[in-house]
Amino acid sequence: MQRINFLDLKEQYLQIKEEAWQAMEKVMDQTAFSGGPFVASFEEKFAAWTGAKYAVGISNGTIALQLAFQTLNIGPGDEVIVPANTFIATAWGVSHAGATPVFVDCTSDTWEIDPALIEAKITPKTKAIAGVHLYGQTFDIDAVKAIADKHNLYLVEDCAQAHGAYYKGRHVGNTGHMGCFSFYPGKNLGTFGEGGGVITNDENYYKRMCSLRNHGSTVRYYHDEIGYNWRMGGIEGAILEVKLKYIDGWNNRRKEIAARYKTEITNKAITFQAMPEWADSSYHLFVVTVADREHFMQYMNSKNIYPGLHYPVPCHLQKAYAHLGYKQGDFPNSEYLAEHCVSLPIYAELKDDAVQQVIDAINAYN
Ligand SMILES: Cc1ncc(COP(=O)(O)O)c(C=O)c1O
CATH class of the missing domain: 3.90.1150.10 (Aspartate Aminotransferase, domain 1)
Known part of the structure; x- marks a missing residue:
């Protein structure tokens, strides 16, 4: 009897080893280690693959969520509805933005957020719903979006486990205001190291995310707001572009x-x-x-x-x-x-x- 682990990353690495090393060598030859052309190229291709207008590459999926909430000006005093059945990072994104996660149960059979329970959790402080496409299966996006629209709330999709998941033919992450991804090595699309991304179809959100991830700056050494260093590494971007083909x-x-x-x-x-x-x-x-x-x-x-x-x-x-x-x-x-x-x-x-x-x-x- 062979040993079978829940996950094994080695085989995939061996499949793409040559291409991966070539891609990394290009990054090193150009010393494009932080952000830069390899990240930009991946962003463009990832946006196209998901059907979104814009993609922003950043350092991990937890920050993708925080970045989304902060871009939407969600912060202290605000509440965000989060499924209790998710990886904890969905809630971290809310907490790190300074807001409070308000948990809601999943359904008994799909195990995804239960739209029927959301409205009872909405208060005057609620600013957004964080829906999670958990295990790679989608939650009922239209039902949750209808509630968000009715109460004038933002919808943020946690797609960290759902690269290549579709809802009624649409790639996840495109219905809400933002779709947040993780490129952690064990994910369906995982890099060599850590990585995350946010997709959006709104140009203003896109521009603000690009600024926030880069010290609140669009022109070097001029800082429009208090920002962060959340850039994706060049090697991570180059590896993701190789893997996106497969x-x-x-x-x-x-x-x-x-x-x-x-x-x-x-x-x-x-x-x-x-x-x-x-x-x-x-x-x-x-x-x-x-x-x-x-x-x-x-x-x-x-x-x-x-x-x-x-x-x-x-x-x-x-x-x-x-x-x-x-x-x-x-x-x-x-x-x-x-x-x-x-x-x-x-x-x-x-x-x-x-x-x-x-x-x-x-x-x-x-
Ligand atoms: C549902 C969910 N949200 C967010 C994250 C956070 O992603 P990362 O590990 O890249 O910070 C993960 C990944 O572990 C996840 O599974």
Whole structure:
């Protein structure tokens, strides 16, 4: 039995090794290490690939969220609605901008933000909704957008897990005011190091983001507002441009694996994420739930398979947010997921025999 990890980055690196080294060498030859032409070139191609007018490359996905909120002038005294079932960084983006995350539960079957619960959380302080396309599956964008429009709120899409995910044929990140991406190495589109990006279709937001990421400056040594050093590195940009050529093929392979899991895993002990007809997932993660997770994990490990956990503690129960006063029982669906979720191995380079090994192991589980 071969060992199967939840994720393995080595194989993909070997596939693009030559091109990657050539791309890095060009950056070094031009000493274009911070921002510069390689980042600009990636931004242009990434915007085109997502169908957005503008893309801004920055240092990571957490900052992408902070940058989006700050560009929208969201700050101290403001509230932003955030799903409790997400990676904590969605909430960090709100907190680092100085605002307060207000958590809301996910649905019991799609595990994405529940639009039916949002309105009850809106107060005079609410400025925005942060929707997350979690695991690469989209949340119900039109339903959430309708609420945002009705209450005059901004919609920020956290697309950190959703490069290549589509909602009713539109690439994610284009419906809200901003779409925030992470290029962390383990993401569907991940760089060598850290990286993030924001897409938008609004020129003013684009210009302000370009300034904020670069010390609040558009002309060197003239600073229009208090800014940051959030530039993307040249090597990171160059690597992303190389990888962008392959992302559709890699995502298609993820879809093939997901389709096999969904049709060939027949063990009723496993519950799949519900996928509405409007969602076209990028399958960043393949999350399932199981009644006795500890038992299941031990069993899988005994079969030399090492699944992941995303995420064992929902945001509202994290110690970092204890001051907000949430308690166990506030968001039953997110809490259920935290206790029962398991992420099956999924990445483009996972071979058919490994997929078969996962399927066979799960079907034999009791
Ligand atoms: C949903 C979500 N939001 C935000 C982030 C933050 O991205 P980064 O790790 O690049 O800061 C991540 C990535 O880990 C994520 O999964």
